[in-house]
Amino acid sequence: MIKIEKRNDVPMALYFFTPFIAIILTILGGGIIFYILGFNPIEALKFYFITPISNLYGFSELLLKATPLCLIAIGLSFCFKSNNWNIGAEGQLTFGAIVGGGVALLFYNQEGFYILPLVILAGAIGGMIFALIPAVLKTYFNTNEILVSLMLVYVSKLLLDYLVVGPWSNPEGFNFPETRQFSDSSRMPLLFEGLRIHAGIFLALAAVMLSWFILYKTYLGFQIKVSGLSLKTAKYAGFKGKTMILVVFMISGACAGLAGVGEITGPIGQLHRMISPDYGFTAIIVAFLGRLNPFGIIFASLVVALTYLGAETAQIFLQIPKYTGQVFQGMILFFLLASDYLLFFKVKILSLKKNELRH
Amino acid sequence: MYKNFFRYLISAIFLLGFSVNSNADFKVGFVYVGPTGDHGWTFQHHEGRNAVEAAGIKTTFVESVPEGADAERVIRQLAQSGHDLIFTTSFGYMDPTNKVAKDFPNVKFEHATGYKREHSNVSTYSARFYEGRTLLGHIAGKMTKTNTIGYIASFPIPEVIRGINAMTLAAQKVNPNIKTKIVWVFTWYDPGKEAEAAQALIDQGADVIMQHTDSTAPVQTAEKAGVWSFGQASDMQRFAPKSILTSIIDDWAPYYVERAIAARDGTWNQQDTWHGLKEGMVAMGPYNSAMGADLVKEVEQLQKDLASGKVHSFTGPIYDQKGNILVAEGKVADDGMLAGMSVYVKGVEGDIPK
Numbered sequence A: 001m002i003k004i005e006k007r008n009d010v011p012m013a014l015y016f017f018t019p020f021i022a023i024i025l026t027i028l029g030g031g032i033i034f035y036i037l038g039f040n041p042i043e044a045l046k047f048y049f050i051t052p053i054s055n056l057y058g059f060s061e062l063l064l065k066a067t068p069l070c071l072i073a074i075g076l077s078f079c080f081k082s083n084n085w086n087i088g089a090e091g092q093l094t095f096g097a098i099v100g101g102g103v104a105l106l107f108y109n110q111e112g113f114y115i116l117p118l119v120i121l122a123g124a125i126g127g128m129i130f131a132l133i134p135a136v137l138k139t140y141f142n143t144n145e146i147l148v149s150l151m152l153v154y155v156s157k158l159l160l161d162y163l164v165v166g167p168w169s170n171p172e173g174f175n176f177p178e179t180r181q182f183s184d185s186s187r188m189p190l191l192f193e194g195l196r197i198h199a200g201i202f203l204a205l206a207a208v209m210l211s212w213f214i215l216y217k218t219y220l221g222f223q224i225k226v227s228g229l230s231l232k233t234a235k236y237a238g239f240k241g242k243t244m245i246l247v248v249f250m251i252s253g254a255c256a257g258l259a260g261v262g263e264i265t266g267p268i269g270q271l272h273r274m275i276s277p278d279y280g281f282t283a284i285i286v287a288f289l290g291r292l293n294p295f296g297i298i299f300a301s302l303v304v305a306l307t308y309l310g311a312e313t314a315q316i317f318l319q320i321p322k323y324t325g326q327v328f329q330g331m332i333l334f335f336l337l338a339s340d341y342l343l344f345f346k347v348k349i350l351s352l353k354k355n356e357l358r359h
Numbered sequence B: 001m002y003k004n005f006f007r008y009l010i011s012a013i014f015l016l017g018f019s020v021n022s023n024a025d026f027k028v029g030f031v032y033v034g035p036t037g038d039h040g041w042t043f044q045h046h047e048g049r050n051a052v053e054a055a056g057i058k059t060t061f062v063e064s065v066p067e068g069a070d071a072e073r074v075i076r077q078l079a080q081s082g083h084d085l086i087f088t089t090s091f092g093y094m095d096p097t098n099k100v101a102k103d104f105p106n107v108k109f110e111h112a113t114g115y116k117r118e119h120s121n122v123s124t125y126s127a128r129f130y131e132g133r134t135l136l137g138h139i140a141g142k143m144t145k146t147n148t149i150g151y152i153a154s155f156p157i158p159e160v161i162r163g164i165n166a167m168t169l170a171a172q173k174v175n176p177n178i179k180t181k182i183v184w185v186f187t188w189y190d191p192g193k194e195a196e197a198a199q200a201l202i203d204q205g206a207d208v209i210m211q212h213t214d215s216t217a218p219v220q221t222a223e224k225a226g227v228w229s230f231g232q233a234s235d236m237q238r239f240a241p242k243s244i245l246t247s248i249i250d251d252w253a254p255y256y257v258e259r260a261i262a263a264r265d266g267t268w269n270q271q272d273t274w275h276g277l278k279e280g281m282v283a284m285g286p287y288n289s290a291m292g293a294d295l296v297k298e299v300e301q302l303q304k305d306l307a308s309g310k311v312h313s314f315t316g317p318i319y320d321q322k323g324n325i326l327v328a329e330g331k332v333a334d335d336g337m338l339a340g341m342s343v344y345v346k347g348v349e350g351d352i353p354k
Helices: A012-037 A041-049 A055-080 A091-105 A115-141 A145-165 A200-217 A218-229 A231-236 A243-267 A280-289 A295-319 A324-342 A352-358 B002-020 B041-054 B067-080 B091-103 B129-143 B159-175 B191-203 B215-225 B253-265 B293-308 B333-339
Strands: A002-006 A344-351 B027-031 B060-061 B085-088 B108-112 B121-129 B146-155 B179-184 B208-211 B229-231 B244-250 B273-274 B280-285 B325-327
Touching: A012 A295, A041 A295, A055 A091, A055 A200, A055 A218, A055 A243, A055 A280, A055 A295, A055 B067, A091 A115, A091 A145, A091 A243, A091 A280, A091 B333, A115 A145, A115 A243, A115 B179, A200 A218, A200 A243, A200 A295, A218 A231, A218 A243, A231 A243, A243 A280, A243 B067, A280 A295, A280 A324, A295 A324, A295 B060, A295 B067, A295 B253, A324 A344, B027 B041, B027 B067, B027 B253, B041 B060, B041 B229, B041 B244, B041 B253, B041 B280, B067 B085, B067 B091, B085 B091, B085 B253, B091 B108, B091 B121, B129 B159, B129 B208, B129 B244, B129 B280, B129 B293, B146 B159, B146 B191, B159 B179, B179 B191, B191 B208, B191 B215, B208 B215, B215 B229, B273 B333
Parallel strands: B027 B060, B027 B085, B085 B108, B108 B121, B121 B273, B146 B179, B146 B208, B208 B229, B229 B244
Antiparallel strands: A002 A344, B244 B280
């Protein structure tokens, strides 16, 4: 007989410690997988987690990769904390990139200090508008936001496909599915010569600070947290639930839109079909690994970004299949959820004797 | 002042990292857009890599590299980790390849299917797939009963339009009543979409299906529906043994071996390569015996003539859809016209998506 009971006194320190346990278990699990695949696990793990960031270039690439993940996850934390399940950040990212990219193309071959801010703003607004669709449908028509936001991902990706193949395709580009390269006036300034890390990282850091302030120092943050803990309490306390849902979705969409616009005005420099390798979905793992805490999310985005880089390095140096990166991301989430479960619940194995005595 | 110093410091550290690896053994790197097991595009590049390895040259590959921001990092890492020659095997790597090539003048780069060679250490290469399409058109024209050929197309770029036109022209030559129906799927690899497109074409009366996409879904759909089909990029016969009449095979191996040896021996120079049946970059899979011995003989002869240059896929008179002359009688289209081809020839149904 197995009985599962809720634990009453869970220490908060342990709650913030379990992500580390999950990461350690993932590394151990990864080592075992490498061993089974016939690689030296220590060497493989070294190429996975140390080599990619052993020089300045690698470290800057880590920050570059973590920037969109961090931005999106910060946005998602508002939704998740208040029990709103926005799964469509990838779509909001794409739509933000479409709107921002559209503005960048509008100012093609023009100079002006105001162009880049306009492009960034357009991206944020684009993401916000796209996130409002599931929010409005949820608040006024009682639809399920998980389904709506997820399905809208495909809508935005198809819209992007249409635009880069058709009306926005580069007139000198032989019909290849991509737009013109944006002019320098709508590109993110690079922080260092020779490195790709760009000013977008400040957007992510600003989002971290701002979200910490909103979540922990404002009335809105209090509402969000209470609604997350208990919707009934929130209603009893007289919080305006509908407005809050709209606001958290808008914040989340704006962050995803910024991530999208950061990618296209940063390392990519144009719109094409592959602007994001599913950052919007990976950021869900980041948000939970970071415990929906702004500073935890910084840490989590770096860890998850490293799994991408590590997969590349491990394949270059040891020819380990690149898909191990996704296996690592999956394992992190799995171990995190498992350790959470064991943290909040205890499993009791009741001896049969006791049961027999009862009869 | 302080800021400048910081910049120089970083550049110096950066350059130091490059120079450390420059005296390592000769190595060739490959960047793939798909998994090595896609049985199409990437699979064939991987076969080419195996041939380089068999020639005694060390190689490395990275698979499934998205054509977005990640490509540049992967290419740069390969250049940085002592690879002397790097093949980037998808169109989307064009700008990243040129960008990295600028920073690594001693590393040679080969970009497949692109047109930008911004630095002297970047070559481009592609195959004259359209020569294979001419053979497919000849076979399709003879085999179809409904006079309708279904064509699954990826993107309206010159390479794809060239294939559609070459096929249609060859089919018209043996069967003047032929019609080419096209479904644009706007993807290179999506088994679901490709299967749907194949089914839609079959439902519209096509009894020969061909594809300019990379999955095996269309030939499998054709096999189920009992219509003819052709394999793409690699020999797909085992996926649809009854349906497949032949396959166009991209054989990159001879080119890769040649270029790797040239780079190792210091004879590598910048090129824009466009090889076909003659050089063996385009090869044909085994012909299905259902074609009958006579047709097989005919096609084999045509294959020889295309390789020797006796027959050209685009020999005039060629008309566009409206009946305007594109290539005059007795002339053949030059490479410049082929490279920028953006109109359908007469007999193709529908418009090129804009």
